[in-house]
Amino acid sequence: MDDSVKDKLYREIQSFFSSNTVLVVGSGLSCAEGLPGMWGLAAELIKKVPEEIKEDSLRQWDNIKNDLLNNEGLVKDDANLEATLLKYPPNEDIEVAIRKVTTNYIKEEERQVIHRVTTGENKLRFSNFIKRFRIPETGLVVICTNYDRLIEIACEVEGIPVDNLFYGKNISELNEKRSQMSFCERVERSGKVVRKVFTKKVLIYKPHGCLNWYWSNGKPISTAIDLNIERLIITPGANKYRNGYDTPFDIHRAKANIAIDTASKFIIIGYGFNDEHLETHLKRRIMNGIPTLVLTRTLSDNTKKIIEGKGNVIALSYFEGGGCSGTEVFYRDNTYRINGVDLWDIDKLNEAVF
Secondary structure, rough: OOOHHHHHHHHHHHHOOOOEEEEEEEEHHHHHOOOHHHHHHHHHHHHHHHHOOOOHHHHHHHHHHHHOOOOOOOOOOOOHHHHHHHOOOOHHHHHHHHHHHHHHHHHHEEEEEEEHHOOOOOOOOOHHHHHHOOOOOOEEEEOOOOOOOHHHHHHOOOOOOOOEEEEOOOOOOEOHHHHHHHOOOEEEEEEEEHHHHHHHEEHHHHEEEEEEEEOOOEEEOOOOOOOOOEEEOOOOOHHHHHHHHOHHHHHHHHHHHHHHHHOOOOEOOOOOOOOOOOOOOOOHHHOOOOOOOEEEEOOHHHHHHHHHHOOOOOEEEEEEOOEEEEEEEEOHHHHHHHHEOOOHHHHHHHHHHH
């Protein structure tokens, strides 16, 4: 890529850091911070699920397990947990076990990452990234398909509060209105006009649930306290779509779709376009020409299909070959390469573009 095209690219990327941009964050960003991806989760499930299920569920579990393993009994390099669970839908016993194992696995890995952040040993990539935005009083929307809380931590360590539609400190109730009003700083009066002034914040919508969410006494709650009751997360597979219409997932999904429908731009980070809950709205808006910036180490096949021929999309991903590596750039329906710079990594993008 020559310098004149690169300058135009960088200026265009800078334009995405505006107040009405909606961010969609997938598992790629969490993996970059050390959390397990689908391959690691598949390996953990194979190891732990048999210990959690009844004997009459073992045969059904074997179908799932065998679909994930190669001939040497190892998890396939291209194992697709989502596809396997769609092919062999788990019964309720197995699904409960999958949720438990998934929760425990991610929670422990997340704890180690947060420990390194709070001791100053590490800084989350999203912390520097989020500071580049002009955050409005109405809130900058982040739609996160992950269960972990790294986005929330990344914002709060920078003094940026997060509104997740729950209200309260230790045990929070799902109450959008009270949550919104808790960010009201003051009331200003000019003649007969009264205006509420709100703290600038990040609005985070999590349509697949969160490690903070539990079902308690007939209603959803959010708490950082580690409770010994089932958490509200939607695991991969056919039941994901059924469970996604339950509270609180339905409320977060609906708010996410409204944000997608009204956004002026999208930044999509580490997300492979494998979720029909969001993509009915997201794909349509991208197809209709909304400027979109895709940042991911590897472009999934679904992503390639969506961005092909789209002049409104900039996609930055990793390449390696010919003795060099760096960023493959899809820009104005052309493909370029920039050697030695990993712009697909939001940390490196932050350093290079600003």
